[in-house]
Amino acid sequence: MELFDHPEHDGHEAVTFACDRASGLRAIIAVHDRTAGPACGGVRMWAYANEAEALTDVLRLSRGMTLKNVMAGLALGGGKAVILGDARTAKSPGLLRAFGRAVDGLGGRYIAAEDVGMSPADMAVMAEETPHVAGRGEAEGGSGDPSPLTALGVFEGIRAAARHATGSDDLADCRIAVQGLGHVGLGLCERLHDAGAALVVADLDRPRLAQAQVRFQAMVVAPHRIHTVGADIFAPCALGGVLNADSIPALDARIVAGSANNQLATAEDGARLADRGILYAPDYVINAGGIINVAAELGGRYDRAAVEVKVRAIADTLTEIFQAAGDGDTAAVADRIALQRLAALRRPMDAVPA
Ligand code: NAD
Structure with a gap:
């Protein structure tokens, strides 16, 4: 499996492969570009047919986040993460915490948000291991489901x-x-x-x-x-x-x-x-709309009405x-x-x- 010569590799800044034997975590975190700010994008948990399919997905999705964030005028770069596995059967608190530790190891270069297979409750579990998580429930001071x-x-x-x-x-x-x-x-x-x-x-x-x-x-x-x-x-x-x-x-x-x-x-x-x-x-x-919501949470003063105005401007x-x-x-x-x-x-x- 090629990385630097991969057809979807677009000068990505870093691609991290994370593994935790105890929980069965196998994940790839791609930081595409941090020109506009820390890389932010969702965590997708999906039963990929193989690792090559997961790598292709995370490379494409993280580049897409760079374009999405810059187009929406957000001070965020582009990144994305994929966890290999079926979210309905393979997700566990241990796996989410292990993923949180992997995110923490990147020292804030990547901020994890929700995507397919993730819920605000899952983000809260990750947040036990790292502050670099957005999209937690409103009760935990987050902006909730985007x-x-x-x-x-x-x-x-x-x-x-x-x-x-x-x-x-x-x-x-x-x-x-x-x-x-x-x-x-x-x-x-x-x-x-x-x-x-x-x-x-x-x-x-x-x-x-x-x-x-x-x-x-x-x-x-x-x-x-x-x-x-x-x-x-x-x-x-x-x-x-x-x-x-x-x-x-x-x-x-x-x-x-x-x-x-x-x-x-x-x-x-x-x-x-x-x-x-x-x-x-x-x-x-x-x-x-979802990442605009997440960016407002990261900005510190979450104002739902202001977010809606910005989302309608799409x-x-x-x-x-x-x-x-x-x-x-x-x-x-x-x-x-x-x-x-x-x-x-x-x-x-x-x-x-x-
Ligand atoms: P979700 O997992 O809640 O829903 C996806 C739905 O698609 C499921 O009901 C699934 O059964 C169905 N599905 C899967 N394959 C299908 C097929 N071949 N034909 C018909 N239905 C099929 O995901 P979501 O959060 O609603 O996101 C949907 C899409 O929007 C994803 O591509 C996601 O990346 C994108 N997206 C979501 C957000 C967000 O805020 N959730 C933000 C930006 C982009």
Whole structure:
């Protein structure tokens, strides 16, 4: 398994492999870039098929965090961690504490937050071993689960995309296909339902599907069909790589806007979407609500109302990207803007007009 020559290695500052025999911990922590501040990003616990898959995921996700944080104007760099294992069966207090010690060993270069497979209670266990943890429960002085803020940002992003594509952000007559009914997906469905949208949903988890049928009168389809059902908007809220050379030709939606990280399997998939006339809301722009919430907690004076204002502003950032892209590749435009901002931070004097 290559690291420095790995296709997803992008000059990452440090990649740490952590192991604890007693608890069975096997984790990889990737610090991509600390230009804007300490690297911050979620901890994902997932049953990866093998170590190579986990390494690819953490390298891509940590780079995505650098772009996400700089685009959201946060004083945070990009990092991410993955724990190899099934969160439903392999997670234990001992494993979380061992992971906390691994984070502590990085001396604050990486701040751990929540991602798939983690809860505020898990973050509290990690925090017994290190102060470099965000997203603890509100009772412990943290900002709680970031997912509702992520869902708010995605909802506002969907409205911005609809406004750009159709001239109206009224979702009352929209049909929206939501892939994944987890922490973000269900919260998003609630907002979309309240706005009058008709929902089509898919998940691997039957109780969540049943919940969506009862609460939102959602139509349920098989996971492999969700992007093809014929909808105004497709909202990927499960895992990455769903927009690829196979799925894009079959996509039956005018807009793609959802919370999942790394939605594009490859950089070329952004152009594939543009070529089909599908408006894509770049993932790390639309899903920044959670990290905006975490950054407010780290800032010391957590003010939920101020956070919501900042999260709603994701819509403005997306509108700028849509306008700059015209009929072109919105993902490429987002990357260009984020990398320009990063370069300006690296050379602060160059960025100041003479
Ligand atoms: P979650 O684990 O709570 O939910 C994911 C859901 O997707 C689960 O219900 C799972 O059963 C379902 N799923 C998995 N594979 C599927 C498939 N093939 N088809 C349909 N459903 C499938 O995760 P979450 O916290 O809701 O996050 C969802 C996505 O959003 C992830 O990609 C995550 O990285 C991203 N994200 C989350 C946040 C946040 O605040 N939670 C912030 C930014 C980005």
